[in-house]
Structures are given as C-alpha cells and as structure tokens.
Amino acid sequence: MSSYDRDTLLAPMRSTGGKYWGALAATILALLVFGYFYTQMLMEGHYLTGMDSQAEGGVPWGLDIGAFAWWVGIAHGGIAISAGTRLLKKDKYEPIARIAELLTIVSLIMAVTHIMFDLGAPDAVFQTVLNYPLSSPLIWDVTVITVYFLMSATYLVLSMRQDIANLRASGDLPGALAPLYSILTIGYSDAEEEKMDSMLWWMALGILALIGLLSGGVIPWLFNLQASQPGWFGAIQGPAFITSALASAIAAVVIVAAIFRFAYGWDDLIDDDIFAGLGVILALLSLSYLWVTLHEVVEGSFYGPAAVAEFEHMLTAGAFSTPYLLAVGGLVLATAYLCAQAIMRKSAVAGTVVASVIIVVAILAKKTVYVAGGLAHSNYALQPTGVYEPTVFEYANLLGTLALVALIYIVAVKVIPIVPVTNLESGDTAGSTEVES
Amino acid sequence: MSLLTGPILIFGIVLLPLYMVILAWFIGGPSDAKLPAIGVGYMVGFGVLALVGLFLAQVLYSVIL
Numbered sequence: 001m002s003s004y005d006r007d008t009l010l011a012p013m014r015s016t017g018g019k020y021w022g023a024l025a026a027t028i029l030a031l032l033v034f035g036y037f038y039t040q041m042l043m044e045g046h047y048l049t050g051m052d053s054q055a056e057g058g059v060p061w062g063l064d065i066g067a068f069a070w071w072v073g074i075a076h077g078g079i080a081i082s083a084g085t086r087l088l089k090k091d092k093y094e095p096i097a098r099i100a101e102l103l104t105i106v107s108l109i110m111a112v113t114h115i116m117f118d119l120g121a122p123d124a125v126f127q128t129v130l131n132y133p134l135s136s137p138l139i140w141d142v143t144v145i146t147v148y149f150l151m152s153a154t155y156l157v158l159s160m161r162q163d164i165a166n167l168r169a170s171g172d173l174p175g176a177l178a179p180l181y182s183i184l185t186i187g188y189s190d191a192e193e194e195k196m197d198s199m200l201w202w203m204a205l206g207i208l209a210l211i212g213l214l215s216g217g218v219i220p221w222l223f224n225l226q227a228s229q230p231g232w233f234g235a236i237q238g239p240a241f242i243t244s245a246l247a248s249a250i251a252a253v254v255i256v257a258a259i260f261r262f263a264y265g266w267d268d269l270i271d272d273d274i275f276a277g278l279g280v281i282l283a284l285l286s287l288s289y290l291w292v293t294l295h296e297v298v299e300g301s302f303y304g305p306a307a308v309a310e311f312e313h314m315l316t317a318g319a320f321s322t323p324y325l326l327a328v329g330g331l332v333l334a335t336a337y338l339c340a341q342a343i344m345r346k347s348a349v350a351g352t353v354v355a356s357v358i359i360v361v362a363i364l365a366k367k368t369v370y371v372a373g374g375l376a377h378s379n380y381a382l383q384p385t386g387v388y389e390p391t392v393f394e395y396a397n398l399l400g401t402l403a404l405v406a407l408i409y410i411v412a413v414k415v416i417p418i419v420p421v422t423n424l425e426s427g428d429t430a431g432s433t434e435v436e437s
Numbered sequence: 438m439s440l441l442t443g444p445i446l447i448f449g450i451v452l453l454p455l456y457m458v459i460l461a462w463f464i465g466g467p468s469d470a471k472l473p474a475i476g477v478g479y480m481v482g483f484g485v486l487a488l489v490g491l492f493l494a495q496v497l498y499s500v501i502l
Binding site for chain 2: 121153
C-alpha cells in the first residue's frame with residue numbers, strides 16, 4: 001500500500017478553509033430551520049405532523065419511520081467497509097475506513113432520533129426503555145440497535161488507540177482536548193498491537209454477523225410480523241431489508257468519501273480505484289434489491305390474496321404509484337449505469353457519485369412508501385383506506401438529522417484523525433497481524 | 438406468541454455475536470485480560486452515556502415545557 005505524508009493526512013485537523021466555513025454555515029442554517037419547526041411541534045403538539053389521524057384514513061407512521069429504517073441501513077456501510085478491510089485484507093479501502101466507521105455511529109444516533117420524532121415528546125424514548133415492553137418488536141429493535149451502536153462505537157475507539165497515542169506523543173493533537181484523548185487511550189502500551197488486532201478482528205466478525213441479524217431479521221420483524229398489514233406481512237421482507245440496507249449503506253459511503261475527496265483535494269488518497277470498487281459492490285447490491293422488489297410486485301399481481309393484490313395495485317397504479325415508480329425507476333437507471341461501468345471496466349467518479357445519490361434517495365422514498373402504504377391499506381375493518389403526504393414538519397425532521405450528521409463530521413475532523421494516520425503513513429494495513437483463532 | 442418469544446429471539450439468538458466477541462476477547466490469544474476488560478469498559482461506558490443522554494433529554498423537556 002502507498003504511504004502518505006502526515007501533512008496530507010492531518011489536513012482536516014490543521015486547515016480550516018473556505019469550504020469548511022461554508023459547510024458549517026449551511027449546516028447551522030439547516031439546523032435553525034429544523035429547530036423552528038421542531039419547537040413548533042413541541043409547543044403545539046404532535047398532531048401538527050398529521051400522524052394522529054388514523055381513524056380518518058391517515059397513517060400513524062410515515063417519513064419518520066421510513067427515515068429510521070433508512071438510517072439503520074446506512075449505518076451498515078461504514079462498519080461493513082471497515083470490517084471487510086480488516087477481515088478480507090482489502091487494504092485499498094483503508095483511507096475511507098474511519099470516515100465510514102463514523103458514518104455508522106452517527107447514522108444509528110439519527111435512526112433513534114427519528115424514533116423520538118415519531119413518538120412525539122423527547123421523553124417518550126426514555127419511558128419506553130424504562131417500561132421495556134418485552135412483547136413489542138419495537139423494543140427488540142431498540143435493544144439490538146443499542147448493542148450494534150455499542151459494538152460499533154467500541155470498535156471505532158479501539159481502532160483509533162494506536163493513532164491517537166502516536167499523534168499525542170508527536171504533539172499533533174490539540175492540547176485542549178487532552179482529557180478526551182486520555183480516556184480514548186486509557187491503559188495504552190506499545191506492546192498491545194497484536195492483542196488489539198486480534199480483538200478488532202473478532203469485533204469486525206461479530207459486527208458483520210449482527211448486521212445480517214439486525215437488517216435481515218430484527219428490523220423487518222417490526223413490519224413483517226403484522227398480519228393486519230398485507231403490504232408488510234411475509235418472509236420476503238428479510239431479504240428486502242438487508243439488500244436495501246446494504247445498497248443504501250455503500251451508496252452513502254461513496255457520497256461521504258466523495259465529499260472528503262473534494263473538500264481536502266484527496267484525489268490520490270481516496271483515489272478512483274476506491275470509487276470503482278465501491279461502484280461494483282453497489283451495482284451487485286442494487287441489482288439484488290431490484291430482484292427482491294420484483295418478488296414483492298409479482299406476489300401481489302399473480303392471483304395473490306385480494307388484500308395483497310390491492311396493496312400492490314396501490315403501489316404500481318394507485319395512490320402511492322408516483323413516488324413508488326419514481327423510486328424504482330431511479331434504482332433501475334442507477335443500477336444499469338453502475339452495471340455498465342462494471343462490465344466495461346471503465347469508471348467515472350462523478351457518475352458513481354450521482355448514481356449513489358439516486359440510490360440513497362430512491363431507497364428512502366421506497367421505504368417511506370412501504371411504511372405509509374402498508375398502514376394506508378390495512379386489514380382492520382374499522383380503519384378506512386388511508387392517504388399520506390409528508391408534512392413540512394416531517395421534512396424538517398429529515399433536514400435536521402442530515403444537518404446533525406454534517407455537524408458531527410465538521411466537529412469530528414477537528415478532534416480525531418479522520419483517516420488512520422499511522423497505517424497510511426507507514427504503508428501498513430489494518431489487521432496485518434495474523435489472528436490466533 | 439408467548440411473552441418469552443421476544444427475549445429468546447433477541448437475547449438467545451440475535452445477540453450471539455456479542456457473546457462470541459466478548460468470549461473470544463478473553464479466551465482467545467494472545468493471552469491478556471487487561472485489554473478485553475478495557476474493551477468491555479468502553480462498551481459499558483457508551484451504554485451509560487446513552488442512558489444518561491436520554492434521561493437528560495427527559496429532564497430538559499419537562500423543565501422547558
């Protein structure tokens with residue numbers, strides 16, 4: 001692997017240019033907009049979101065729950081890239097491993113934040129945890145997402161120890177944050193590398209296993225165990241969730257990596273080869289998701305149970321057809337482009353990024369349609385067929401979580417080395433020590 | 438569905454990777470108990486931090502509104 005000089009690797013921590021201030025200003029503006037609408041919702045009540053009108057044909061879950069499932073999916077990208085780098089020794093992805101790990105952690109926080117938005121008052125999450133209703137799939141989600149968060153955050157901290165210790169020793173870290181660095185390197189010694197590599201290897205394996213169990217099991221159970229919603233019920237939701245989660249996750253990593261490459265002129269560090277590789281992985285995942293989507297449509301269109309057939313009609317030709325068909329169309333186009341790149345062995349960074357943006361947006365739209373559409377067409381005799389249109393408050397919530405992610409990155413680049421400096425400086429790879437297993 | 442279905446699914450099956458990781462840390466080589474203990478300490482610390490954060494959100498909310 002190539003080696004890089006320290007000035008290049010620590011550029012985010014050392015330089016604060018116009019792009020940085022511009023990003024910060026845009027983020028603060030977005031947070032102010034979000035704060036305005038969220039404060040209104042807190043003062044006036046949750047009814048402003050329109051999520052309380054189920055008896056009138058509305059739906060109680062919409063963009064917030066769609067965004068919750070979307071953020072959980074995105075959370076898989078970071079840790080999948082990092083764990084894959086470690087387990088499969090794909091060291092070419094090492095420059096984006098830490099950037100991606102951070103995406104996992106912030107995405108999980110945003111997922112829980114959308115649950116908080118959906119519940120209404122901020123204290124509802126704490127009350128739910130206190131009461132811990134064992135039979136609710138929602139608390140199963142909260143439990144496993146919490147464990148996933150703890151494992152991912154611990155993985156990030158453990159993988160940074162050597163870097164932080166080395167950079168502290170050379171005086172490259174801000175002195176004002178010394179107490180934080182002391183916590184992050186507690187008990188550190190130069191002799192721990194072999195044991196730490198082994199621990200990170202096991203953690204990477206455990207997190208990858210948990211990704212399958214979470215997005216292929218626990219998250220879909222929130223929906224597909226409910227026979228009262230024909231659009232949700234069925235075992236196909238497991239494959240549908242895991243493929244959509246991984247596709248949106250890799251697409252999000254492409255977008256974040258591209259932003260860093262643009263912001264710091266890291267064309268050599270985050271090179272074209274990384275985007276080409278991610279583009280191929282994304283093409284395969286999007287293709288898998290489209291295949292599962294086809295299953296969903298065929299199930300309802302070929303002499304399926306009447307309720308399922310009506311739900312599918314609603315998606316493809318009824319009230320939800322515009323966002324649904326736009327989302328599927330976008331996925332088809334982006335996937336076709338990425339597949340063409342892979343087949344022709346030619347890759348354009350800009351094209352891969354645009355395809356990734358389309359995939360990320362399309363999957364959010366499709367998840368929201370899936371959530372709201374399932375509730376709008378319920379088997380409950382007393383519940384009329386519903387309609388759904390996201391309110392400005394829900395859009396503001398989404399803007400708020402996107403801005404919070406940006407803000408965390410903006411702060412993080414000044415606090416931690418956002419790329420693994422020690423390994424990239426020396427040309428070593430992560431987990432170069434063999435693991436005794 | 439019995440009340441135990443959820444806990445069995447979650448704590449008996451889904452969280453197996455977590456148990457595997459902690460077990461492997463302590464019994465896997467090279468032999469060292471200090472680093473695994475630090476790792477578990479971080480996990481517990483993050484958990485406490487998350488709970489305290491939620492609690493503070495509740496307090497803040499009840500004070501403001």
